[in-house]
Amino acid sequence: MRAGKRIIGVVVALTTVLAMGMTTVTASAAVGTNSAAKDNAKQSLQYINQVNAVRAKTRKVLTPSQISAAIKADSNENIPASMIPSISGNGKPVATLKVNSDMTKWAQTRANELAKRAVTHPNDPISHSNMTNGRPSWCDDYNLSDSDQYQGGYFFGPENLAISYPEYGSSYNPVSMWFNELNATSTASRQGYGHYLAMVSPYADIVGFGVAKVSSGSWKGATVAVMEIGNSKSAQGKTQTVAQALADLDKDTTKPVITGADNVSLKAGKSFNPRAGVTARDDRDGDITAKIQISGSVNTTRIGKYTLVYTVSDKAGNKATITRTVTVRDPNVFVDSLAVRRGNTYYFKYTISGGQADAVAAYGKANDTVLVGDWNGDRVDTLAVRRGNLYYVKNSISGGQADKVIGYGKANDTVLVGDWNGDGKDTLAVRRGNLYYIKDSISGGKADKVIAYGRANDTILVGDWDGDGKDTLAVRRGNTYYVKNSISGGQADRVIGYGRASDTVLVGDWDGNKTDSLAVRRGNTYYIKNSISGGAADKVVGYGRANDIVLVGAWE
Structure with missing residues (x-):
């Protein structure tokens, strides 16, 4: 049987997050709505690293009966234990998730949408009701069942949601919140294990993560987090490790800037130093003026126009070039x-x-x-x-x-x-x-x-x-x-x-x-x-x- 369980979560108390012993990721960088924005992307990749840390370790075993009972208590749904494969909560390490660009766009689209929803629906700020918004066409409802490990039965995913209470500020961590379901007690408000089991799904090997800030209303300043998991068998887009994604994010693609090489005019016989006042700076390497190369020459004794080309490269190989015209004028002509x-x-x-x-x-x-x-x-x-x-x-x-x-x-x-x-x-x-x-x-x-x-x-x-x-x-x-x-x-x-x-x-x-x-x-x-x-x-x-x-x- 192919089925999917999707459960909403709201952030748990601060004391619970801290009790997890998991490194807290500062959410203050999660500003804006653009998945290409460096702060958003880096924040999301840090969260995925934490998800993978959870997936890599041996965890407490949850039996199908425990999971079935928790789902019943949490959402009053009757899922027979016989329909829940033991692999779902056996606590064994599972494959590291890689980052997929299509899944990332999906997750960020949802995060953007839900950040707006929190403004207009403050009593129900996050919801799975529009989960397909931004979903890649190749990732259908049964994508996770494409896994070679799938043998039928109930599976968890593909979407995890969380929203922070604004007063928790930078201590908010959705990964800690989802993982906390593993330690849920009989009096805890979340006992379905839905977030936790989606996070450690053995069927998933790719992921997308999105974050966005709520701009106004009673949830102003809250961070929305969305994780979408999937299987890569039919995946499209770019798939890479978190380390590769971080390296791409931090890749230096910005050219240096050359200043002071403006066109200049001087009278014949005057001295001219082509390097005087010319500088080059790079956003990472700093002052690289000494690396400037100049091609061309100027004969200050001969009237005419001369072309100089200034070139400089940073350590990453980004090159900047400026062409400068030097005009040598008749010394006997005076111009206002x-x-x-x-x-x-x-x-x-x-x-x-x-x-x-x-x-x-x-x-x-x-x-x-x-x-x-x-x-x-x-x-x-x-x-x-x-x-x-x-x-x-x-x-x-x-x-x-x-x-x-x-x-x-x-x-x-x-x-x-x-x-x-x-x-x-x-x-x-x-x-x-x-x-x-x-x-x-x-x-x-x-x-x-x-x-x-x-x-x-x-x-x-x-x-x-x-x-x-x-x-x-x-x-x-x-x-x-x-x-x-x-x-x-x-x-x-x-x-x-x-x-x-x-x-x-x-x-x-x-x-x-x-x-x-x-x-x-x-x-x-x-x-x-x-x-x-x-x-x-x-x-x-x-x-x-x-x-x-x-x-x-x-x-x-």
């Missing part, structure tokens, strides 16, 4: 690019590109007003900080003391920077309304020139709009720009529209043609034009953060 300010720290880019900064320097105080200019005529822009009407000028991208300190104008003046006379050096101009007081040297004293242009409430931009080497003014009204090519009043020499009225606008020589043009900033994205015209941007780049303070200059 971006810098972002965070407090008194400045992150400089030498080219219009994203990625890491090419230089970082700290200067001044976090609350200083900062100006940018080529103060000494070396064609490289540097910083000056303003405090009232005093200006602390640096002639290099570095911290430390100012190279020059001057006073000019009033503390509440609006200040502009430009090369007003074409001598290659930037100087100051102060604005009062629509009047501009221009100095042709980094010094105090009277203005060298005073002009009127635009309206008192206009937004003013400074740039060399026609490439003649002299900076002049442009006024912005919304997204319209009124450009002057001379330091004078009167009508604009050119009027263009670009971007939106709400855009932040920057000015720079973005392509090295000695003529300034516009860029609009939206968040940390920059839409750059290489000509004084409207239309689509010629280049779009992202750099820094949306809330960064941004500066423009030829930093190299």
Whole structure:
């Protein structure tokens, strides 16, 4: 006769679990509902190891009559002792269970389902009523009877269930609970031996185990455990030992991560170390920077683009590869690019590109007003900080003391920077309304020139709009720009529209043609034009953060 006995269990008292002498497995890792999640899978495999420890030892003998009487007392079912094979409870060691992937999916599907049921049915949180949910097609109701040891009669399985009381926390162990039925007394609440006999079934040689946490309700935090046993004669899916499954679970398949190998641009004649700032880390091996291999080379004396390939492997053989482009530029071409300010720290880019900064320097105080200019005529822009009407000028991208300190104008003046006379050096101009007081040297004293242009409430931009080497003014009204090519009043020499009225606008020589043009900033994205015209941007780049303070200059 082929028949199956299936019995529900609820976790027994903590004292009983501890009295078993069985190692308790912490259930706190059994979080989530995914059988592929490492915590869930590892928790389940630890439980299977405990099941196999029970199966491997000689246990107390249960006679068919004892089992029959226990079933009657437990569930009021009449199963004649003659229908229960003595092999069911003879206490002898039985075969080690292997882990089957199809059975594991089944068990986890059931665990997920029952964890949800515990929320909606708190008075009846676990049930065999939907046991076939997720069951493999090859594992029918009589799968266990495929065993070579089966000789007819009643068999136990395939499903064991348990749910912890939340207050027991990490002391919960379903294997201990099921094994405890072997020691059931006449007053114990479970005497059917159903869980225990399924756990030690001589007909089973494969298993699936699933665990899941209850997310809410009166059972919130409880762990549901499901074990499904089977026979491998017609099994499909992947079958392996617990040790093999644990090894697969812990198998290192994650590639290392290479950082710092961003594309870089430098002027011919500059030094370049391809390893500087480049690191590699692995989630298990840690810092493996020393293992990085680099193919390709860069000739810093010759203008052009060069390709470097960085490769690194971890101990498990996982390989990471990054390709890096190094651009060697004409040293006589000066291009404006971006810098972002965070407090008194400045992150400089030498080219219009994203990625890491090419230089970082700290200067001044976090609350200083900062100006940018080529103060000494070396064609490289540097910083000056303003405090009232005093200006602390640096002639290099570095911290430390100012190279020059001057006073000019009033503390509440609006200040502009430009090369007003074409001598290659930037100087100051102060604005009062629509009047501009221009100095042709980094010094105090009277203005060298005073002009009127635009309206008192206009937004003013400074740039060399026609490439003649002299900076002049442009006024912005919304997204319209009124450009002057001379330091004078009167009508604009050119009027263009670009971007939106709400855009932040920057000015720079973005392509090295000695003529300034516009860029609009939206968040940390920059839409750059290489000509004084409207239309689509010629280049779009992202750099820094949306809330960064941004500066423009030829930093190299």
